[in-house]
Amino acid sequence: MKRREFIVSTAALLVAPRHLHAQTKPRRIGFLGVWADEPARDPIHAAWLSGLRDKGWIEGKNLLVEYRYVPDRLPALAAELVALIPDVLVAPGPQAAQALKSATSTIPIVFVAVADPVGLGLVPSLSRPSGNITGLATMVPDDFGAKRLEIVRELVPRATKIALLVNPNNPIHRLYLGEFLSRTAERLGVALLTVEAMTAEELDISFASAAALHVDAVMDLGDPLTFFQAPRIVALAAKYHLPTSYLFRRCADVGGLVVYGPDFADLYRRAAGYVDKILKGTRPADLPVEQPIKFELIINTKTAKALGLTVPPSLLVRANEVIE
Incomplete structure (x- = not known):
């Protein structure tokens, strides 16, 4: 009996370290x-x-x-x-x-x-x-893009031309343009134009182009480029006096006018x-x-005031956060 216990104990000692290693790897x-x-x-x-x-x-x-x-x-x-x-x-x-x-x-x-x-x-x-x-x-298909456009129109009720900031390398943006926005734009009576940027430097060109096209607002479709370049695009929007909607909360934190997007x-x-x-x-x-x-709706009333915009109360009550 003792010999059997010794064999079992020895086997356990030999197996346990390998088992422990497998668990902690x-x-x-x-x-x-x-x-x-x-x-x-x-x-x-x-x-x-x-x-x-x-x-x-x-x-x-x-x-x-x-x-x-x-x-x-x-x-x-x-x-x-x-x-x-x-x-x-x-x-x-x-x-x-x-x-x-x-x-x-x-x-x-x-x-x-x-x-x-x-x-x-x-x-x-x-x-x-x-x-x-x-x-x-x-x-959320259909509703999401439509809501973003509707919010822009609420903030800029006289807008008839809105520029979409897109990255040609982002395949989702082609889907947005082809399916999710055109119907809503037609319903709102808004013409959609596109400005493109694939690099930080091209963002400057995009906003200059939007201003030259006399658009009433800009909507950033959202891309890793604009996420990491949030301070730059917010500064460009201010420079050209263009009301701009963003996808990422990060943009609101550095002074962006309005953010609507997933958390x-x-x-x-x-x-x-x-x-x-x-x-x-x-x-x-x-x-x-x-x-x-x-989802998060964040509105910067200080930026709205600088742009000469009045944020409607109906939008303020729906906001998750109002930055003053």
């Missing part, structure tokens, strides 16, 4: 960004890390994150991340999602901040994403939950694509 994530910022200055990235911590994943301890950021090298960087064979790939934005989807059909991918993943061809449907990719969309911090926090489920064995195909559940 860090998991690896590949994160393919389009633009980078200091994490301390990026509350959205902080929300993502907070969401991971809430699920027990600590970067640098039981989780290793490989970051890659270069907007004009996404396919090469996607291939580089795939070669590392991570447990999960994270794609913030449509360009990164497309690059990763093209690079692998086996490694799980979680996208976040993709307006229309079905229209973009990332998934066949929101409820049944299929394959190795799922995530969180940013737009991106909430989306990234929820994306961390998807990463957690996949790391614990859930297949991406079994995780339906989710849409925003929180």
Whole structure:
């Protein structure tokens, strides 16, 4: 009996260290960004890390994150991340999602901040994403783009020409122009023009063009470029005295007139939950694509006053936040 106990105890000692090592070995994530910022200055990235911590994943301890950021090298960087064979790939934005989807059909991918993943061809449907990719969309189809235009018109009731600030490299913007805005513009009696920017320097040209076209307002469709260049586009809007609507809260924080869009911090926090489920064995195909559940309407009345605009009370009462 004692001999049997000795054998069992010895076997346990030999097996336990390997088992413990398997349990404590860090998991690896590949994160393919389009633009980078200091994490301390990026509350959205902080929300993502907070969401991971809430699920027990600590970067640098039981989780290793490989970051890659270069907007004009996404396919090469996607291939580089795939070669590392991570447990999960994270794609913030449509360009990164497309690059990763093209690079692998086996490694799980979680996208976040993709307006229309079905229209973009990332998934066949929101409820049944299929394959190795799922995530969180940013737009409620039809209503979202319409509401943004309607808010601009409420702020600038005499507007007949509105310029859309687009990035030709953002595939979602083509969907916006083709489907989501034209019907609303026609109903409101508004002509939509486009100005384009792919780099920070081209933003200056875009706003100068909008002013030369004598538009009544500008609507930033939202792109990583305009997210990270928020101070620049807000300053340009002020320089050319153009009422401008933005997608990202960051723009309101630096003086933008009005922001209406999803709560991106909430989306990234929820994306961390998807990463957690996949790391614990859930297949991406079994995780339906989710849409925003929180939206933010933020109005800067000080900026409105500087532009000679009166914010209607009906808009103020709907605002989540009024900056004075």
